[in-house]
Amino acid sequence: MMTLAVAMVARASDWELVWSDEFDRPGAPDPAKWGHEVGFIRNEELQYYTRGRAENARVEGGSLVIEARREAFPNPAFDASAGGKDWKRARREATHTSASLTTKGKASWRYGRIEVRAQLPEGRGMWPAIWMLGDVGPGGAGWPACGEIDIMEYVGHEPGIVHGTVHTAKYNHTKKTQRGARLEVGPVGKKFRVYAIEWDQQKIDFFVDKKRYFTFANEGAGEEAWPFDKAFYLILNVAVGGAWGGAKGVDDAAFPAKMLVDYVRVYERR
8 A cells, every 4th residue: 555655745846836727717718728610611501609608508517617608699600691601601590509718829738637517418319528739839730740649538429428539630520530449437417527638749548437448559650640749739628419429319308408527627737
């Protein structure tokens, strides 16, 4: 027991906290730390992401609340002449609203331990995510070449299972070559869990609480396979429907649906 205790203390001392949000100030999310995606963004999802709307994003009771709601919401970008493929402008209004918070332009990190303690919304059609994108700046490589690290994704039509995944130019879902793993954790809506990665030049390890369930290794094949030697920013969102989340429809009884985030902490090696 003494050996184990010494090992745990030694391991904890390897990390230094460099950024965090403990969500201890009620009201809007801290604008110095978080920006917002706005509109219809990706995957032909149903929700319109809003900014500055407490119904969708707020801090209360010591947690960040990201809430997806079933409600009509006008689409400012609506264009009656837009074709069906231009789905972001073809919709007169959204059927759902939600929020997507991001540290883009405010904070990004290369390597480290990124951990988020969260309780997830359940229900068919829910698609909450904790993830990162390469911070390439204007004119930089787009997706998937920029790299994507999905620290946690959950789709409500797979109750009790969370996913950790990476996407790169070589490995991504459009080619059906993405690399990842799934872990059965049981009900996600009544318990906070820590979703984390530990990332360095050689590999990215994925964790739920203290369990490591997936490792993506740098195979030394260049940036198409490993674009993870640059800074990445963090995204927290609750999506509704879309290509994966809505594969088995959306349960109207699931709303309002909330992801609660107790804290976000970023550590670097000492």
